[in-house]
Amino acid sequence: MPKILVVSDLHYPTPRSELLPNIIKREKPDTVVLLGDVIDNSGSGRKVIDLYKEFVRSYRKLFPLSKSVILLGDNDGRNPDYSINSELATFIKELGVANKDPITYRTGNMLFFHGNLEDSFLKEKMGYYAGKVAVKLSRKLMPALLLWLVRRRFRLSSDTILFIGHLHYLGVLGNGVVCGTLHSRKILYGRKDSMGYVVLDYNGKRLGTEDIRIARL
Numbered sequence: 405m406p407k408i409l410v411v412s413d414l415h416y417p418t419p420r421s422e423l424l425p426n427i428i429k430r431e432k433p434d435t436v437v438l439l440g441d442v443i444d445n446s447g448s449g450r451k452v453i454d455l456y457k458e459f460v461r462s463y464r465k466l467f468p469l470s471k472s473v474i475l476l477g478d479n480d481g482r483n484p485d486y487s488i489n490s491e492l493a494t495f496i497k498e499l500g501v502a503n504k505d506p507i508t509y510r511t512g513n514m515l516f517f518h519g520n521l522e523d524s525f526l527k528e529k530m531g532y533y534a535g536k537v538a539v540k541l542s543r544k545l546m547p548a549l550l551l552w553l554v555r556r557r558f559r560l561s562s563d564t565i566l567f568i569g570h571l572h573y574l575g576v577l578g579n580g581v582v583c584g585t586l587h588s589r590k591i592l593y594g595r596k597d598s599m600g601y602v603v604l605d606y607n608g609k610r611l612g613t614e615d616i617r618i619a620r621l
């Protein structure tokens with residue numbers, strides 16, 4: 405059965421993003437979905453596009469771009485007004501990746517989206533502080549809330565399995581999957597709740613929750 409590897413929040417070149425080559429070698433996927441926040445230029449002073457080009461130079465030796473879905477997240481060079489970095493969107497499109505839209509990818513009964521609904525600095529900060537409080541109440545509160553908000557935004561039927569990242573949380577919640585991170589820095593969740601990736605055994609028609617495997621690192 406074709407295997408889909410989903411890796412979110414790689415945050416290249418931060419420590420542990422180097423795990424990706426080993427994951428691809430181990431899992432031997434047919435398709436790779438990079439679910440946004442592929443790169444992270446925070447504090448590096450480097451241009452996002454230059455960092456992305458550097459990442460792609462090594463990635464394309466690991467796995468074919470034509471079998472890769474590459475989506476944008478908020479750390480992939482979002483503009484100050486929270487709109488998409490069109491230079492980066494064009495760059496990704498021209499790589500010949502499997503997805504036409506750099507924001508969402510739909511196949512079968514699945515939808516992949518990074519998960520960043522925040523459209524202002526204030527909302528982002530509020531989300532972060534709400535998250536700090538929510539995590540103390542329940543580790544699953546923020547993942548459940550974000551999955552619900554994204555489902556609402558895209559008007560998804562309950563049959564659609566939604567894949568998001570962004571929270572650096574790894575787990576399945578009903579018909580939603582939060583796909584973890586390879587970033588080792590604690591944001592809201594510790595390593596045990598956040599680090600890892602997702603593998604799907606997809607029959608080409610319909611994905612069931614029993615076809616989803618979570619791999620923790």
Ligand SMILES: [Mn+2]
Binds near residue numbers: 441478569570571
């Ligand atoms: Mn993010």
